[in-house]
Amino acid sequence: MPIGSTPYSRAVTEIRMDVELEHPPERVWRALTDRHLLPKWFAETDLEPRAGSVFRFEPITVPGLPRVVDGELISLDEPRRLSMRWRADDLQTLVAWELTPTAAGCRLTLRESCVREQWDPEQRAVLEEGYRELYTVRLPAVLDWIAFREVDFAATVPGGAGGRGRRGGRLLAGVAAVVAAALAMVALTGLLDARTQEPTAAAPVDTAVVPNPAGSPSPGASTPPPARGVSASLTPSPSQAPRSPQDASGATTSTSPTRPAGAALLGARYATVGSGSFGYDGEITVSNTGSAAASGWTVTVTLPPSPSQSKVLSATGARHEQRGRVVTFTGGALSPGGTARFRFEVGQAPLGEKAPAGCTIAGRPCAGL
Structure with a gap:
């Protein structure tokens, strides 16, 4: 099966990964090809998204990835497919990124196959783990960040006749969906917070x-805590001011709150x-x-x-x-x-x-x- 314009054999070592993303293909394409966005999740680069261009990747610190990758962009079909040739040390591979629209967003398929040298089993396992971190953790986080930055941009896109207006409407609708999902998550987790903190609010x-289970209670610790759902008042009202206890001689003795012994x-x-x-x-x-x-x-x-x-x-x-x-x-x-x-x-x-x-x-x- 060919990648770009270069054929390869299915017998060579290959890594394939499919990642479901809740973002439209156009946004994912930006994250894959924009030299200012790539360093946020993958590598510093001078990539120019045009067929025949050469570039260099300096990946972020992720297990399995080389420090420097020299590459050539073989072909691209925006926003669907991009194929490259990578060279790192003695290893040469063909890499393809493919985007397939889905109901929730799109599916990103990564294919990397060796054409010179091969990975040993341990190298391949480490590289696959590094790719999982890149494509399932770092890339989705950057896409979420891009989505929120696009909110203001979408609001200023003119809605006149032509493809630009329709694209702006789709973009705004997509971002609105992301924002709605985020607000729903905040509301849900707020309820979880309230449930988690409810016992604390009802505590003394x-x-x-923290009373010592082995210790004996002090006089100041004998007062039961307020009933659940009833707030305790730190300052009594004048009509409810506590009376000072009197000893047998009638003299008034003063008391103050004390921490349990x-x-x-x-x-x-x-x-x-x-x-x-x-x-x-x-x-x-x-x-x-x-x-x-x-x-x-x-x-x-x-x-x-x-x-x-x-x-x-x-x-x-x-x-x-x-x-x-x-x-x-x-x-x-x-x-x-x-x-x-x-x-x-x-x-x-x-x-x-x-x-x-x-x-x-x-x-x-x-x-x-």
């Missing part, structure tokens, strides 16, 4: 104090310790400044809303569970004066996102945000 006022006091601090084009590494330090050990701790992190939902890919030092934008991290016992530190990796983050939108522990905000 000093939610950062033998209680843990938990706090947390966030820091971004690494970042890339479409993600970052976060670190949270949990500390116990109370006088008793905490049997465990929970940190709740809220990620910013985005069309391509950010995800916690991994975590070390804590267990984690993600529901929508809300990620819950849990850890074990923490002694008085002790600290615990954990890190997590966030992927599929929009361009520019380098930190969570929020972070709390025991109802209190984390420092550092």
Whole structure:
């Protein structure tokens, strides 16, 4: 089967990948051929989208990709097909990008086949993993970013007779669909946030104090918490001012709120310790400044809303569970004066996102945000 104008044998080593994208072919074509957009997801380049042009790719750091690729553009059929010849070290391959319209957007098909030398099985596996990151994570994030930037452009496209007006209408409709999907996601994750935070809102006022199960309750800790759905007032009204207790002699004794004896006091601090084009590494330090050990701790992190939902890919030092934008991290016992530190990796983050939108522990905000 030919690629461009150059035939090749099906017997040579080939990599094929099909990616379903919720974007029109015209937008994906821009991301594949625009020298200003390619560095955002693939490689620095001097590519000119015309048949016969030569170019150089300097790919971003992705496993399996060479540092430099010299290429030749064999043929192109905008916005459907582009075929190239790539040379890296002693390896020469033929590469084709094909776009097929679908009901949801389009399908991108990548074909790469060796014409000189071949990959060994380990090289091919690493390269396929790198391509999965490029085409299923980085490229969709850039396409979402392009879609939102096109909103203003579409609004200014004249709607007169001819193809340009119709194209502007289709573009605006497509972007409106993306925006509607994003708003729906924000609304849904907002409901998830509310469900997740509901127990915190019903907790006693000093939610950062963790009573010691082994300790005895103090007089100040005997008052039951307010009923669920009823807010507690910090300042009583004059008609409800508390009366000072009297001793047997009739003298008035003063009382003040006290923290339960033998209680843990938990706090947390966030820091971004690494970042890339479409993600970052976060670190949270949990500390116990109370006088008793905490049997465990929970940190709740809220990620910013985005069309391509950010995800916690991994975590070390804590267990984690993600529901929508809300990620819950849990850890074990923490002694008085002790600290615990954990890190997590966030992927599929929009361009520019380098930190969570929020972070709390025991109802209190984390420092550092």
